[in-house]
Amino acid sequence: MVRISLITSGMSSIRSSGVQDFDLAGIFGELAKDDYNRAVEVARGFQREAPRAAAVIAIARTILNEKQK
Numbered sequence: 001m002v003r004i005s006l007i008t009s010g011m012s013s014i015r016s017s018g019v020q021d022f023d024l025a026g027i028f029g030e031l032a033k034d035d036y037n038r039a040v041e042v043a044r045g046f047q048r049e050a051p052r053a054a055a056v057i058a059i060a061r062t063i064l065n066e067k068q069k
Helices: 023-036 036-044 049-068
Strands: 001-007 011-018
Touching: 011 023, 023 049, 036 049
Parallel strands: none
Antiparallel strands: 001 011
């Protein structure tokens, strides 16, 4: 289960998704295209090794694919 919280001064939102609905590689691949440094920063924030490694691999794969083009 993945829970995402967005809290601002005017609103708050919490969304829960099952693991099968959460595409970690796709999310971090797109984030790396838009903002590489932010993608790396967010990936470092994962507490568990497996999701952190999956995010870093997705970032690296995206950057390497972009360089090949």
